Amino acid sequence: xxxxxxxxxxxxxxxxxxxxxxxxxxxxxxxxxxxxxxxxxxxxxxxxxxxxxxxxxxxxxxxxxxxxxxxxxxxxxxxxxxxxxxxxxxxxxxxxxxxxxxxxxxxxxxxxxxxxxxxxxxxxxxxxxxxxxxxxxxxxxxxxxxxxxxxxxxxxxxxxxxxxxxxxxxxxxxxxxxxxxxxxxxxxxxxxxxxxxxxxxxxxxxxxxxxxxxxxxxxxxxxxxxxxxxxxxxxxxxxxxxxxxxxxxxxxxxxxxxxxxxxxxxxxxxxxxxxxxxxxxxxxxxxxxxxxxxxxxxxxxxxxxxxxxxxx
Amino acid sequence: xxxxxxxxxxxxxxxxxxxxxxxxxxxxxxxxxxxxxxxxxxxxxxxxxxxxxxxxxxxxxxxxxxxxxxxxxxxxxxxxxxxxxxxxxxxxxxxxxxxxxxxxxxxxxxxxxxxxxxxxxxxxxxxxxxxxxxxxxxxxxxxxxxxxxxxxxxxxxxxxxxxxxxxxxxxxxxxxxxxxxxxxxxxxxxxxxxxxxxxxxxxxxxxxxxxxxxxxxxxxxxxxxxxxxxxxxxxxxxxxxxxxxxxxxxxxxxxxxxxxxxxxxxxxxxxxxxxxxxxx
Numbered sequence: 001x002x003x004x005x006x007x008x009x010x011x012x013x014x015x016x017x018x019x020x021x022x023x024x025x026x027x028x029x030x031x032x033x034x035x036x037x038x039x040x041x042x043x044x045x046x047x048x049x050x051x052x053x054x055x056x057x058x059x060x061x062x063x064x065x066x067x068x069x070x071x072x073x074x075x076x077x078x079x080x081x082x083x084x085x086x087x088x089x090x091x092x093x094x095x096x097x098x099x100x101x102x103x104x105x106x107x108x109x110x111x112x113x114x115x116x117x118x119x120x121x122x123x124x125x126x127x128x129x130x131x132x133x134x135x136x137x138x139x140x141x142x143x144x145x146x147x148x149x150x151x152x153x154x155x156x157x158x159x160x161x162x163x164x165x166x167x168x169x170x171x172x173x174x175x176x177x178x179x180x181x182x183x184x185x186x187x188x189x190x191x192x193x194x195x196x197x198x199x200x201x202x203x204x205x206x207x208x209x210x211x212x213x214x215x216x217x218x219x220x221x222x223x224x225x226x227x228x229x230x231x232x233x234x235x236x237x238x239x240x241x242x243x244x245x246x247x248x249x250x251x252x253x254x255x256x257x258x259x260x261x262x263x264x265x266x267x268x269x270x271x272x273x274x275x276x277x278x279x280x281x282x283x284x285x286x287x288x289x290x291x292x293x294x295x296x297x298x299x300x301x302x303x304x305x306x307x308x309x310x311x312x
Numbered sequence: 313x314x315x316x317x318x319x320x321x322x323x324x325x326x327x328x329x330x331x332x333x334x335x336x337x338x339x340x341x342x343x344x345x346x347x348x349x350x351x352x353x354x355x356x357x358x359x360x361x362x363x364x365x366x367x368x369x370x371x372x373x374x375x376x377x378x379x380x381x382x383x384x385x386x387x388x389x390x391x392x393x394x395x396x397x398x399x400x401x402x403x404x405x406x407x408x409x410x411x412x413x414x415x416x417x418x419x420x421x422x423x424x425x426x427x428x429x430x431x432x433x434x435x436x437x438x439x440x441x442x443x444x445x446x447x448x449x450x451x452x453x454x455x456x457x458x459x460x461x462x463x464x465x466x467x468x469x470x471x472x473x474x475x476x477x478x479x480x481x482x483x484x485x486x487x488x489x490x491x492x493x494x495x496x497x498x499x500x501x502x503x504x505x506x507x508x509x510x511x512x513x514x515x516x517x518x519x520x521x522x523x524x525x526x527x528x529x530x531x532x533x534x535x536x537x538x539x540x541x542x543x544x545x546x547x548x549x550x551x552x553x554x555x556x557x558x559x560x561x562x563x564x565x566x567x568x569x570x571x572x573x574x575x576x577x578x579x580x581x582x583x584x585x586x587x588x589x590x591x592x
Binding site: 021022023024025026027028030031032034035037038039041042043044045046047048049050052053056106109110113114116117118119120124126127128129130131132133134135136137138140141142143145146150151152153156184187188189192193196241245248249252253256257267270271274275280283284287290291294295298 | 328438444464523
């Protein structure tokens with residue numbers, strides 16, 4: 001019986017941040033030598049730029065390069081009160097919500113079915129997960145072809161129902177294409193996690209449930225779904241992070257790098273204002289605001305990982 | 313029960329259709345010439361052009377300088393994918409080894425410094441990162457392309473977690489036999505981490521290969537373009553063109569996805585292990 005839960009020991013270590021080996025080396029110099037490359041890279045390419053972002057968010061940079069002036073929280077106030085920022089923030093919220101809900105929902109459905117079928121299970125698995133390896137801009141490129149004004153089959157298809165889709169011209173149509181491409185790209189990750197979560201549920205629990213409750217639908221909601229909840233919470237954070245940051249490539253390609261009047265997300269706006277608009281202070285202030293969002297998400301994520309480990 | 317199975321298969325087939333069709337269409341379309349595509353839309357059969365669009369993309373010198381072609385981009389993508397994956401694994405294994413297996417005063421400080429990097433994705437600190445790399449003169453170099461991407465702790469955490477699960481008895485036994493820190497690392501820890509290394513290698517290779525924003529900023533010299541970066545170039549040519557080179561765009565898309573997709577499919581079980589256990 002003592003072998004019943006081999007994961008436990010590992011779990012305990014993972015949960016405690018201060019986890020330590022009972023036996024350790026005591027040589028003074030070697031650990032610093034080992035850590036040096038990592039710490040050096042983190043210091044130069046992470047801490048320094050992060051500090052720089054925070055610093056320049058409090059300054060107004062002269063557009064012609066004649067120094068900068070300290071302006072306190074002006075950049076933040078300008079950012080938060082601008083109507084354009086509010087519009088972009090609203091779109092980002094809706095975009096994130098839809099991408100997360102649609103890709104999680106579709107992946108859960110597919111994972112449940114893939115877990116159930118006996119025939120062809122591994123073929124389905126392969127066919128449903130390989131898109132993980134497709135880069136977001138490549139997904140965007142295929143997306144704009146499918147939604148292309150002249151050649152896109154989707155445009156032709158919806159035209160039969162009277163929807164004259166114009167990607168890059170119509171705000172909502174462009175948003176629609178972005179969301180579909182982003183969901184397509186994200187389903188595999190969610191599918192893999194849900195499927196491995198489902199396969200982790202012990203057969204005896206499933207058998208007991210099928211004796212107690214004949215309705216497959218009810219069995220799913222009362223037994224399987226709660227057992228999957230930790231995976232789901234964890235994926236929720238992963239998906240929000242994905243929709244906020246990793247969709248950059250998709251958005252850039254769908255807009256053909258010319259945003260015009262089309263929808264963009266907050267991260268894309270940071271890039272636009274910083275590199276195209278040369279508004280360093282404003283762009284940095286937006287970065288800092290996003291940092292706060294990521295910070296909160298990460299804290300929630302770590303809380304959840306702790307809980308996730310307890311479940312399994 | 314039989315009925316249930318059929319409906320399950322229908323749902324799964326619909327899912328497979330949704331995931332696979334776009335790429336199949338992209339491939340089929342790439343085998344036709346641009347004029348046919350422009351006239352009749354995306355293609356549903358193999359065309360008479362065969363793989364000639366791929367040949368064009370791979371060998372024809374393009375861009376403004378006429379220095380870059382698909383082969384160069386393929387090489388650069390390989391350098392980025394392998395360089396990033398290997399660099400990340402070596403650096404994070406060493407760091408994780410130090411944190412887990414050594415007792416030293418700054419251990420928890422170092423741990424938290426590295427931990428911090430999980431808080432900010434590159435996209436958020438992109439502008440200052442770019443400026444610093446520029447100041448260091450690393451624009452248009454492979455190190456400028458790869459090293460800043462390594463500055464995130466995902467790999468370190470992954471190995472830390474794995475090392476903590478290695479039984480203590482191993483180190484005790486090794487010490488009794490007189491093994492020092494280096495010997496223990498090279499002869500015992502690295503060999504038992506083999507599967508873990510393979511798993512994380514696949515994740516990191518795909519991640520490095522698929523980078524877009526950072527290469528876009530850091531490589532302005534066309535000789536350093538990667539395949540994924542090349543997509544932006546295609547789009548810029550596209551905006552003014554009469555008949556866009558649909559066939560070449562699709563060929564580029566297929567070429568850019570082929571290596572990582574193959575890696576993921578061939579090493580599927582390692583890939584899934586790496587993904588699920590690293591918790592990203």
